[in-house]
Amino acid sequence: MEKTSHPIDASLLGLLSSDENRMREFIHINTTSLSIALFVVLLTVLYYQAVPKPIPGIPYTQKSRWNPFGDAFDFVKYTKDTGEGWRWFATKAEELQSPVFQVFIAPFSKPIVVVADIQEIIDMATRRVKEFDRGGYVVKWVGTLFPEGTMSMPSHDKFKDQRNIWSSTMTSQFLNTVSAKTIHQHTSSLIELWATKTRRGNERPFEVSDDLKQITFDMSVLAYAALRGLMIWTAATGDDLGLITSRTDAAAATPKPAITGSQDDAVKFDGPAHLPEVVEACEVLVEHLKNMRSSVWLWATKQWIKMTPSWRWAWRTKERVILQLIENSQRRVGESQCAMDEVFARSAQLGATGRSSSSHREMIDETFAYIVGGHETTQDTTKWSMKYLTANQDKQTNLRSALLRLFPGATATNLPTTHQLLTTTDPYIEASVQELIRIALTAPSWARTTTRDVVVLGHHVPKGVDVVGAPSVESLEDMEEFEVDPKLRSASSRPRAAGRWEKGSKGEYRPERWIDEEGVYDGYRGPMLPFGAGPRGCFGIVDFGLSTDGDLEKIGQRLARLELRMMIMMLVISFEFRPIPEKYASFRANEVINRGPEITYIRPLLRT
Numbered sequence: 001m002e003k004t005s006h007p008i009d010a011s012l013l014g015l016l017s018s019d020e021n022r023m024r025e026f027i028h029i030n031t032t033s034l035s036i037a038l039f040v041v042l043l044t045v046l047y048y049q050a051v052p053k054p055i056p057g058i059p060y061t062q063k064s065r066w067n068p069f070g071d072a073f074d075f076v077k078y079t080k081d082t083g084e085g086w087r088w089f090a091t092k093a094e095e096l097q098s099p100v101f102q103v104f105i106a107p108f109s110k111p112i113v114v115v116a117d118i119q120e121i122i123d124m125a126t127r128r129v130k131e132f133d134r135g136g137y138v139v140k141w142v143g144t145l146f147p148e149g150t151m152s153m154p155s156h157d158k159f160k161d162q163r164n165i166w167s168s169t170m171t172s173q174f175l176n177t178v179s180a181k182t183i184h185q186h187t188s189s190l191i192e193l194w195a196t197k198t199r200r201g202n203e204r205p206f207e208v209s210d211d212l213k214q215i216t217f218d219m220s221v222l223a224y225a226a227l228r229g230l231m232i233w234t235a236a237t238g239d240d241l242g243l244i245t246s247r248t249d250a251a252a253a254t255p256k257p258a259i260t261g262s263q264d265d266a267v268k269f270d271g272p273a274h275l276p277e278v279v280e281a282c283e284v285l286v287e288h289l290k291n292m293r294s295s296v297w298l299w300a301t302k303q304w305i306k307m308t309p310s311w312r313w314a315w316r317t318k319e320r321v322i323l324q325l326i327e328n329s330q331r332r333v334g335e336s337q338c339a340m341d342e343v344f345a346r347s348a349q350l351g352a353t354g355r356s357s358s359s360h361r362e363m364i365d366e367t368f369a370y371i372v373g374g375h376e377t378t379q380d381t382t383k384w385s386m387k388y389l390t391a392n393q394d395k396q397t398n399l400r401s402a403l404l405r406l407f408p409g410a411t412a413t414n415l416p417t418t419h420q421l422l423t424t425t426d427p428y429i430e431a432s433v434q435e436l437i438r439i440a441l442t443a444p445s446w447a448r449t450t451t452r453d454v455v456v457l458g459h460h461v462p463k464g465v466d467v468v469g470a471p472s473v474e475s476l477e478d479m480e481e482f483e484v485d486p487k488l489r490s491a492s493s494r495p496r497a498a499g500r501w502e503k504g505s506k507g508e509y510r511p512e513r514w515i516d517e518e519g520v521y522d523g524y525r526g527p528m529l530p531f532g533a534g535p536r537g538c539f540g541i542v543d544f545g546l547s548t549d550g551d552l553e554k555i556g557q558r559l560a561r562l563e564l565r566m567m568i569m570m571l572v573i574s575f576e577f578r579p580i581p582e583k584y585a586s587f588r589a590n591e592v593i594n595r596g597p598e599i600t601y602i603r604p605l606l607r608t
């Protein structure tokens with residue numbers, strides 16, 4: 001039977017096909033619209049999550065309120081323009097005309113509350129320690145290098161036990177016998193290096209940043225590693241680092257410059273061809289730390305840097321060398337041949353009482369913190385000292401006169417002994433050292449996290465918020481003082497006024513400010529916070545019952561002061577640091593872990 005076609009069927013099929021296409025177009029359009037809408041909603045949610053959430057009642061920069069990165073770009077720009085970031089906080093205090101304000105440093109983060117009042121900073125650090133503890137931004141940043149060191153720990157029992165274990169490395173006996181001898185020996189080597197450069201450079205200016213970097217690294221390692229004449233670094237590696245000796249050899253091999261042109265032109269000396277592997281590794285890690293701080297998003301930058309080949313090589317090298325030192329000492333338990341042996345003995349003593357002993361991880365991090373922290377602080381303070389003594393010829397002359405009254409006939413070839421330097425004092429010498437530490441401001445910040453809801457100068461600050469102190473307002477900034485109503489201060493702060501420096505003098509190098517009307521040195525005549533304060537200050541160890549040395553507070557500060565005092569005394573006796581051309585005299589800073597000068601030129605005249 002022959003089939004026939006039905007036109008209506010074809011028409012229906014056409015209609016169905018057209019409706020299907022329109023339906024597909026409708027679904028496609030609506031799916032795209034829905035995707036766009038969901039994307040917009042997601043972006044909106046992310047935006048509102050990222051933008052700052054100001055704490056009510058605390059001043060802040062209004063333009064930063066709806067920027068996901070808050071003040072971060074302003075902070076990074078200021079850091080790149082000036083070389084220092086912590087000083088930015090002090091400038092914001094003047095901009096906002098408030099001693100308490102908040103800043104927004106990263107997306108998806110809580111605000112940081114800044115306090116620019118030295119009296120309140122000291123009070124929070126020393127008398128309100130249960131309200132403010134270590135944590136937050138600084139631990140996320142610097143703690144990258146020492147994740148299990150006390151620098152990164154909250155103030156729990158483990159922290160206290162760790163501090164007690166490591167206190168043996170900086171008792172008075174250790175500092176005055178081992179550390180002081182190491183400082184004297186290495187400063188004598190530095191004097192020989194600078195004498196060589198002075199002769200070969202025809203008494204022209206030369207840069208000393210690397211010289212001071214290497215000598216302070218050597219001193220930090222050996223002051224930690226040496227006890228009773230045995231160097232654990234030598235025991236572990238078979239070789240003394242010898243950084244200054246290698247620099248002296250390189251300087252002696254540098255061809256003498258032609259005696260042409262201006263005597264004001266600096267001369268450049270060759271450095272050693274190679275540095276010890278562990279020194280290079282430490283420099284790489286510290287440089288990466290600087291890159292983290294200069295980013296607008298710390299967390300993301302840190303994750304990226306930790307995946308780079310240079311970071312991974314440097315980290316492995318540091319771990320291998322320090323672990324070797326630890327294992328060498330562990331095999332010598334009971335012999336007490338070096339500082340690490342003392343740490344193991346103290347750790348075992350704590351463990352026997354049921355308290356926490358140190359793991360290898362904690363020992364590695366604490367050792368590295370000791371070396372890097374001591375090295376960075378001492379080198380930067382000494383650099384600033386060279387600059388301020390050079391720029392203030394009258395103060396330098398006064399200091400040398402005081403030294404020569406104590407040590408008549410002392411020269412570069414007739415230096416006082418270690419014992420003489422330790423036991424002889426003079427008001428102007430102590431005032432000069434104190435003022436160099438104050439004006440250098442190598443550690444220009446104080447940072448904690450609130451452990452509960454607190455009130456700071458009348459402002460409510462919730463639990464878990466980072467609080468940063470800006471003590472540079474009393475060291476570098478000749479800014480107007482904020483008049484704070486005493487009723488707004490905490491009960492523990494009101495009766496303890498910190499004092500103030502005369503406006504117009506805070507940024508000047510004036511040793512006389514530390515000498516009273518009767519000519520007596522007084523280290524408490526005005527505000528100063530270079531090492532922090534309280535139990536979380538620079539190795540601010542408190543005696544928890546195991547110590548036989550009754551004076552353990554702030555022993556890190558004691559070591560730093562001892563190093564600077566001995567070095568400055570020996571250097572000022574050995575050289576006259578003559579004025580240098582303006583092009584080499586810049587005071588621009590360069591912050592890494594601490595605040596140091598970008599360049600450090602000297603023009604010494606050897607005293608023989």
